[in-house]
Amino acid sequence: MTTIRVALGARSYDVVIEAGLLGRAGEHLAPLVGKRCVPIVADANVAVHLETLRESLDAAGIASKPIVIPAGERSKSWATLETLTDRLLELGVERGDHVVALGGGVIGDLVGFATAILKRGCGFVQIPTTLLAQVDSSVGGKTGINARAGKNLIGAFHQPRAVLIDPSVLDTLPLRQLRAGYAEVVKYGLIDDADFFAWCEANGVALLAGDGAAREYAIAHAVAAKARIVGEDEFETTGKRALLNLGHTFGHALEAEAGFSDRLLHGEAVAAGCALAFGYSAAHGLCTAEDAVRVSAHWQKVGLPDSLSAAGIDAPAERLVDHMRHDKKASGGQIPFLLARGIGQTYLDKQVSLDDVAAFLALQPR
Missing domain, CATH: 3.40.50.1970 (Rossmann fold)
Known part of the structure; x- marks a missing residue:
């Protein structure tokens, strides 16, 4: 226990x-x-x-x-x-x-x-x-x-x-639901624990295949990470807890486009959202292209979507950005984005231009 x-x-x-x-x-x-x-x-x-x-x-x-x-x-x-x-x-x-x-x-x-x-x-x-x-x-x-x-x-x-x-x-649990939950496991590694992301790369397939020890380890590690962050910033006022939203600004827009239905599960949207966040970060020189490729490669390895096309989303960029405008974290008309300087180096950026996001999304394959 x-x-x-x-x-x-x-x-x-x-x-x-x-x-x-x-x-x-x-x-x-x-x-x-x-x-x-x-x-x-x-x-x-x-x-x-x-x-x-x-x-x-x-x-x-x-x-x-x-x-x-x-x-x-x-x-x-x-x-x-x-x-x-x-x-x-x-x-x-x-x-x-x-x-x-x-x-x-x-x-x-x-x-x-x-x-x-x-x-x-x-x-x-x-x-x-x-x-x-x-x-x-x-x-x-x-x-x-x-x-x-x-x-x-x-x-x-x-x-x-x-x-x-x-x-x-x-x-x-059906495999699709298990995979969707696994996206939130990996998220903790992407936020501030590069070693845990490496552990996921080595053990994710086994976890999804039924390895009980891997599952218990991943659950305990993720819960401990979240408990620490929540204990430091319960009401998301300092910015620390906001890091847990990695992939969610992009992901919620995808979910909204899918009508919040089983067409796209929350965890699937988070996986695609994390890939997009790393892709955007790489496109703006914040992290290396290799980091973005590594994130996408892991999603592909475990059967999770790593792009708009893999998530079944073909909406125009402006419509996806319109979904983002309703983000509950918006303040003064500005939407904070979780971006990355590398794997395990997520940070909150409150100066992201939605025009830049739309331009980035317009270039994504559908």
């Missing part, structure tokens, strides 16, 4: 990582939830894990009530949020209660936001079942839903009370 502390003063919590943890979740949650009935929010894709979790809670003397919502990014909506909050109120959830989010990033983001606003804030626990959620969205307290204008534009910072990660649940 690996336990990683997210140090945030009164809002601190532990992330526990262990194979088989889902079947022992009850003993971990009992001190937190007491004997109150616990709502579990999940989607139909995690039905097998829902039963395992309920049995574990039953064994610990904790009653539970499942709430199943439709799977997919479209559930991060006002309509689903309203349905969920109404159901939680029907169940009599109080401020001191905890709601369990069992599933991927959509479930975690949705439940986190619902509990942030329900009775002005109640507790929730993250039990992520996808690699992407395990290494990224379940830790750090960013919650929210999508709007017509863009992704995650309505939300709140609301930290979970605990995160339980069972790497063995990834055995049931």
